[in-house]
Amino acid sequence: MMEMNKKISEAKIYIENNIVEKPEIGLILGSGLGVLGDRAENQKIIDYANIPNFPISTIEGHKGRFIFGEISGRKVAIMQGRFHYYEGYDMKETVFPIWVMRLLGIEKLIVTNAAGGINTDYKPGELMLIKDHINFMGKNPLIGPNLSSMGTRFPDMSNAYSSRLRDLIKSISYKLNIPIREGVYASMTGPAYETPAEIKMLRIMGADAVGMSTVPEVIAANHAGMEVAGISCITNMAAGVLDKPLSHEEVIKTADEVKDKFIKLVISIINEI
Amino acid sequence: MSYIDKINNAYEYINNILPCRPQIGVVLGTGLGTLADHIENKVIIEYNSVPDFPVSTVEGHAGRFIFGDMEGKKVLAMQGRFHYYEGYSMKEVTLPIRVMKKLGIGMLILSNACGGLNKAFSAGDIMIIKDHINLIGDNPLIGANLSEFGPRFPDMSQTYDHELIELCKKIASRLNIKVHEGIYTAVSGPNYETKAELNMLIVAGSDAVGMSTVPEAIVARHCGIKILGLSCITDMAIPDALVPLSHEEVVRVAEMAKPKFVSLVKEFIKEVNIHESL
Numbered sequence: 443m444m445e446m447n448k449k450i451s452e453a454k455i456y457i458e459n460n461i462v463e464k465p466e467i468g469l470i471l472g473s474g475l476g477v478l479g480d481r482a483e484n485q486k487i488i489d490y491a492n493i494p495n496f497p498i499s500t501i502e503g504h505k506g507r508f509i510f511g512e513i514s515g516r517k518v519a520i521m522q523g524r525f526h527y528y529e530g531y532d533m534k535e536t537v538f539p540i541w542v543m544r545l546l547g548i549e550k551l552i553v554t555n556a557a558g559g560i561n562t563d564y565k566p567g568e569l570m571l572i573k574d575h576i577n578f579m580g581k582n583p584l585i586g587p588n589l590s591s592m593g594t595r596f597p598d599m600s601n602a603y604s605s606r607l608r609d610l611i612k613s614i615s616y617k618l619n620i621p622i623r624e625g626v627y628a629s630m631t632g633p634a635y636e637t638p639a640e641i642k643m644l645r646i647m648g649a650d651a652v653g654m655s656t657v658p659e660v661i662a663a664n665h666a667g668m669e670v671a672g673i674s675c676i677t678n679m680a681a682g683v684l685d686k687p688l689s690h691e692e693v694i695k696t697a698d699e700v701k702d703k704f705i706k707l708v709i710s711i712i713n714e715i
Numbered sequence: 716m717s718y719i720d721k722i723n724n725a726y727e728y729i730n731n732i733l734p735c736r737p738q739i740g741v742v743l744g745t746g747l748g749t750l751a752d753h754i755e756n757k758v759i760i761e762y763n764s765v766p767d768f769p770v771s772t773v774e775g776h777a778g779r780f781i782f783g784d785m786e787g788k789k790v791l792a793m794q795g796r797f798h799y800y801e802g803y804s805m806k807e808v809t810l811p812i813r814v815m816k817k818l819g820i821g822m823l824i825l826s827n828a829c830g831g832l833n834k835a836f837s838a839g840d841i842m843i844i845k846d847h848i849n850l851i852g853d854n855p856l857i858g859a860n861l862s863e864f865g866p867r868f869p870d871m872s873q874t875y876d877h878e879l880i881e882l883c884k885k886i887a888s889r890l891n892i893k894v895h896e897g898i899y900t901a902v903s904g905p906n907y908e909t910k911a912e913l914n915m916l917i918v919a920g921s922d923a924v925g926m927s928t929v930p931e932a933i934v935a936r937h938c939g940i941k942i943l944g945l946s947c948i949t950d951m952a953i954p955d956a957l958v959p960l961s962h963e964e965v966v967r968v969a970e971m972a973k974p975k976f977v978s979l980v981k982e983f984i985k986e987v988n989i990h991e992s993l
Contacts, residue, residue, distance in 0.1 A: 530858035580852025631854045634933050637871045639846035639898045643919040687870040 474697025638682025746969025897922025
């Protein structure tokens, strides 16, 4: 674990040497939602490829860089592009940026993603505040010697998505008249979309939406003592809900249609957090 | 050596041996390997002679390709498959599927021996797989996408082809073979499931549980192969009536079910219109 601490520290030092002010809020942008990064003022862009020990994002629609800057006067670190388990990274690589952000002094994290709607009341284009998650990836980023510099061996997950932030976000959504659902996000490994039978199972188990990210990051962030909020953009209905195949193009198209209200909401959240 | 190189090496070796292009692939599950006895003009290729192929270790699996004619079609059967529980990676488990795709196969019959979770089933019954649940905890497509085979995020909303299922049901009814339709859940094994796990699988919507097939189905769908999945219910895994289970018992029941499995698959291969379904 000394080795991991060293790796995190090297990445942190590199970033620190390339930015002016310390960020206070971290923001991870999901598939098709990266455009929010352009709204940051006084931008300082750092490509992941330039950061020591950082993995490299490969997926289409993910840019793979940090944008440091200001939104609503708050110092933010925005991840445009994230590392997915299905890309072949191990769980520790997937959450590496979380550890680096924590070391940079970030204590609040907003995680976003594109997700498939399991709850049949949901419709593509709606937003969902993540109330809780189910880790269905068969892996956990904290497996291995505990990174005690970050947190405890057995971290509590009973408030993984801060109830304080959820209340705040709900009141903001009401004020802005941007409706938001509240539900449980289940993460699967992917990259194949789920079968209808798998979606039915997830529904029985209490999931409202399904995706291939977020959960490892949120586990690591909670372990490291960060306060987390999660927002899913329901970009499509999950397999078997509608009688049509799923495609990544549809995900990107819906995310693009939703981005205006998504941006408005997230900017307001950053302002009031 | 890269994974693609391994696929290509295996493909080239087999392609040089085969007298012509296979049309239908068949993966034979535990105890069902004798279907291959009905293949004529056989060309046999042992897995251990194929460059970069993993080697099958489980009892009851012969570990070879058998190519030849069955009911007027060119068939490439796998007698023996690679299981995740043997210690192979998901990519090794599914390597033969990619090789078959390169050899020109557009339709695949995946068979297995599995436990029945649906109370309407009995040991010895055949279940047509309608859909699956992957509870292995791993996925063969994790890692860089092999875009020459398929897209990054393949759809799985119709993994098991509806038309092939309908044809198989029609043939079964004509041959007077009782078949069920149901959901197959794959777990890693190799231990059989606990009662608590079986209960959970039933709640999750499973009709049968086994340790294979799903990785192969995911990879076959990724590269656009049409799939028919057939499970031989070799034991009933109902939690409140569970008796200790042995591999010998599984093989014994599969043996009993073999004649109807063989006639069903043979008739299916005879009738399936590969040109229309490809």
